[in-house]
Amino acid sequence: MIGNLPMILVGAVLIAVFSIIIGLLLMGFDRIVAARMQARIGPPLTQPFTDIRKLLAKENVVPENAIPWLFNLAPVLALASAITILLYLPIAGFAPVLSGGGDLILVMYLLTIPALALVAGGFASGSPYATVGAQREMVTMIAYEFPLAIVIIAIAWKLAAAGIALPFTLASIQANPVWSLVGPLGVIGLLILLIVLLIVTPAELSRVPFDTPEAETELAGGILVEYSGKNLALFSLTQGVKTVAMASLVVALFFPYSLAAILGIAGIPAAVTDILFFIVLITIVAFLSVSLVRVSMARFRINQVISVYWIYLAIAGLAGLLLVMTDQIVGVI
């Protein structure tokens, strides 16, 4: 694998460029559809690119109470770790850049690193608003990990029960779409698990109704209140890349299909078809889990976030897991 280092380097750069561009476009798309749902025109699709260019040209203020090295390191670490997650996920039907280097359990833990970087940056800001925001981010992170773990374990369990080797690896999931392994009960269970994962996504991205760590109207931006200039630009880019990562995870777990293979296309047209198909899929996921939810709901209080994830979604996830298990037992009998 070490001999593949040049390939890993090229793959990482390509994934970084792809995820930043698509992430910013998704953010632009989100703003447009949210505006249209609120009977507004909204900004142009490329507005996030303009925002990033503007932020990079602005002063990068480091507050006098801050720990400067940690305050500046946090956004760099957040973006780097968000890009790294995508190296473990299949993108547009292509195998992950680090295929064979990690599995879903690793992806689940890697998803916490950008959030931890944000927490470190919040605490390093030396601002009361940011400290409260960082505290809330930690609590939110603990909350959504539980239902996320249930979804991942349910899918891996189903693959293991079907006799598939290395069930936690994305290559196994990509080669064996989970819908094809279950009966009617299992389909209902998987639909519940899909909904649970779609509700985990806005919390991963700190979006309404789970944006309690930022809470503009209450904490004036909370965890990001002291960030400006290029540091804020990097956190915005992280947001875009994480949107792509979470949508890619949903697609990899539940829709690992190749449109080119279905249509019988080969060669370069197949790659183009699959890339476009992938972009459409992640746009639909981002619309359902981010735009639609944030327009139709108000922010939860931090204690409500815990109740939603640890009680309602955990029960829903366990019900989904139970249905998938029952389906397997009924199928065997």
Add this chain to the structure above:
Amino acid sequence: MAFATSLSSGFGIWDPVLWIIAIIIGLVIAWLLWRSGVSAYKKGTDQARPYLSGNPEPSKGDVHIRAGNLYWGFTEGIKGYYQRVIPLHTGIATDYLLWIFWVAGILLIIVMVV
């Protein structure tokens, strides 16, 4: 290939060396982007004071979040659970031993039956 599956459980794999390589590449990309922005600001001016909606800054002790406050949302969200569990922590060692025996016994029955 042994290098690529340096930590293989039979269910999943992960290679810490590859992750370190990947995060270094990610850090370089992120740092290059960070470096392309402006670094300057007016040190020692009001610009660098913490933003508190125009209010005077309280003393550090007044706004310090203690370990007990850190998980406030968590303990508040599942208050019903904590209200039942906290009284069980009597601080008496024999009570804790009894709990261990009970739980071990139940687990043993589950393992034997299943």
